[in-house]
Each structure stands twice: as structure tokens, then as C-alpha cells.
Amino acid sequence: MTVLSVNVNKIAVLRNSRGGGEPDVSRAAQACLDAGAHGITVHPRPDARHIRDYDVYALAELTQARAVEFNIEGNPFAPPRAGYPGLIELCRRTRPAQVTLVPDGDDQLTSDHGFDFERDADALRPLIAQLHELDCRVSVFADADREGIERAAELGADRVELYTGPYADAFAQGDIDAALHAFATAARRAQAAGLGVNAGHDLSQANLGAFLHGVPNVLEVSIGHALIGEALYAGLDATVRAYLDVIEKAG
Template identity: 75%
Template sequence: MTALSVNVNKIAVLRNSRGGAEPDVVRAAAECLDAGAHGITVHPRPDARHIRADDVYALAELTRTRGVEFNLEGNPFAPARDGYPGLLALCARVRPAQVTLVPDDDGQLTSDHGFDFHRDAEALRPLIADLKDCGCRVSLFADADGENGAADLERAAAAGADRIELYTGPYAEAAVCGNASAMLERFARTARRARAAGLGVNAGHDLSQANLAMFLRSVPGVLEVSIGHALIAEALYEGLTGTVRGYLGILGSLPAAKG
């Protein structure tokens, strides 16, 4: 069964819009785990617009106590600043099970593209080594069918990555328009190439209950999906417990991922 990691960034966005401690990010994450989620994802940004360093520390303790995966996302090249010690410093302190490296800039509303491995692989190599020294599995955010195809994925593997996370935003857009077949072929091709290069495959961004099953039926060997925005939006209507269980029902109805 493909694992479900719930991204709780949007809980922190709501909290920060008012100040104070409500809604409680750790309580929300615990409810997701109680409902059966396999892990928790957060993406702390240098501007602390949602998840803050103190949230990372608290969620690391929660996931460690529960014995589930903590997936910490971020840009390893973003410098430290007040309130943000830097991604590698956070990882050295909390030692998450997985770190997903993402090439986002400070001004981006959300992550919207993968790494250019032809350009970035060598710069990533020592950072990946440092993260693996902390005991972290390392995943790299990747576009489907990148410009250099299989060669890019081989560069990612040679740099020391364990997995890629497919940026699924373009698929979600195509699914809304009802013409996802060509996009799914691109994602399936990239997943096969990644596995041939020795990389595991994760996926995330704009996946929802409406489009998840079609994606996983078409794209082979997806080990984990990270879902936040859609899941939290759906939970406004269905509640967190019901929404998480809805996703798990979809995942449980599909053949197990191999990898």
C-alpha cells in the first residue's frame, strides 16, 4: 500500500493568520495519525509564513513517540535567518526519517517545479551526504519527464538521493480539464526511469481524493504520497478523521507499490 504522509502546513497558516496557538498543529497531526495516516510532512520556510522551527521540534517528538515517519521539506540552499536556523540545522537537531529537498525561492507561494539535475546535482551531492550522515532518507523534488530524461534521474541517483518526489501539479491541472492521459504517460515514464536508476518514487502536490486513484493506477511503484492543501480543504467539510480515512480507503483499494 502506498503510504500517506499528511502535510499540516495549512493548519499553521490558519493559526498564524490570527496569532496565538489555535488551531494546534500538533493536535491536528495527532488526529491524522489516530485516523491511520502513516506519517506527517511539513515544509518550514525561511519567512515562517506557516510552519515554524518550534513546530518542527514538537512534531518531531510526536512522530518519534508514535513511531511514524516525519518528512521535513525545504530548500537546502536557503540561508539561515532569525527564526529559521536553516534546513540542514533543523535536520541535524530532529533527524527526520525523510528529508525532501525542494528548489523553492522565498517569494514562491508554493513549490511549483523540481530541480534541474543537470545544473544542481553536484551542488546537492555534499548536502545529501550530510543529511544521510544524520540518518535521513533523502528525496529530491522532480518534474515529470525532465528536459534530459533518464540522464537527469541518473544524476540524482549518483548525487546520493534515495528517492525522488514527483511534482504532480501539472497532472492535477490536466485532471481538472479532463485530459490527463498524456500527462499520466509522462509521469509513468519518469517513474519507470527513476526505478531503473535505483531511486524510489514519491509523489505530491495538488493530489486529492478526486484524482489520487487515477494517478496511482497509472504511475507504477509510488511508495508515498504527501498531501496537504486538498486534504485540509476537504477536512473543512468532512472532518480530519473522515478525510484521512477516505484517502486510506483509496490507497488500500489499489495494488501494493513495489520498490
């Protein structure tokens, strides 16, 4: 069955907007795990716009104590700066179960594209090797419509995370057939190369079931923005349980 990793970045956005320690990121993560979430995801950015380095350390302790997956996302090419030791160093200090490499720049509001595996191959290969030395599973962000997704396996990646923004857009427009075909094809190509398939970005209770029904053998979905937004109305516990119900019904 597909597992659910809850991205708690938006909890940190709310906290940072006021300063101080509320709402508490670790307490929110604990609530998600208590509701049955299989793991926690964070995407610390060099500008510390939401998750901070101390959040990463606290969540590493929490997930290790609960024996659940901790997934750290980030740009491996972003240099360290004050308050951000760099993605590889964060992983060295916390040893997450999974690291998801994402090619996002400082000027991006959110992640909106995957890697070009032809262009980025030489830069990615040694970084993936470093993360394997830390016993981290490595997933790389990928576009469903880009040629060469199979090359991620040649670089040493264990999984790809399909960027599902285009699927979510198609769902909102009421026409998902072409999008689902593209994502199913990409998933099968990746799986044929020996890669596991994760998915994330703009997935919600409304569109998740159709995606999982149409795309084969998705191992993990990472969901944050929609889940936290929905939880403002229903609460974290009920919202996480609702997502788990969608996943179970999708089979």
C-alpha cells in the same frame, strides 16, 4: 502499498492568521495519525509563513513517540535567518526519517518545479551526504518531463518526489492520458536507476486513485492543501480515512 504522509502546513497558516496557538498543529497531526495516516510532512520556509521552527521540534517528538515517519521538506540552499536555522540544522536537531529537498524561493507561493540535476549537481551532492550522516533518507523534488532524473541517484539521493502539479491540471481539464504516460515513464526511469518514487502537489481524493493506478510503485504520497480543505467539511478523521480508502482501492 503506497503510504500517506499528511502535510500540516495549512493548519499553521490558519493559526498564524490570528496569532496564538489555535488551531494546534500538533493536535491536528495527532488526529491524522489516529485516523491511520502513516506519517506527517512539514515544509518550513525561511519567512515562517506557516510552519515555525518550534512546530518542527514538537512534531519530531510526536512522530518519534508514535514511531511513524516525519518528513521535512525545504530548500537546502536557503540561508539561515532569525527564526529559521536552515534546513540542514533543523534536520540535525530533529533527525527526521526523510528529508525532501525542494528548490523553492522566497517569492514562490508554493513549490512549482523540481531540480535541474545537471545544474544543481555539485551543490546537492555534499548536502545529500550531510543528511545521510544524520541517518535521514533523502528525496529530491523532480519534474516528470525533465531529462536526467536518473542523475538524482548519482548524487546519492534515495528517492525522487515527482511534482504532480501538471498531472492535477490535466485531470482538472479532463485529459490525463498524456500526463499519466509522462509520469509513469519518469517513475520507471527513476526506479531503473535504483531510486524510490514519491509523489506530491495538488493531489486530492478526486485525482489520487487514477494517478496511483497509472504510475507504478509509488511508495509515498504527501498531501496537504486538498486534504486540509476537504477536512473543513468532513473532519480530519473522516478525510484521512477516505484517502486511505482511495489508496487501498488503487492497489
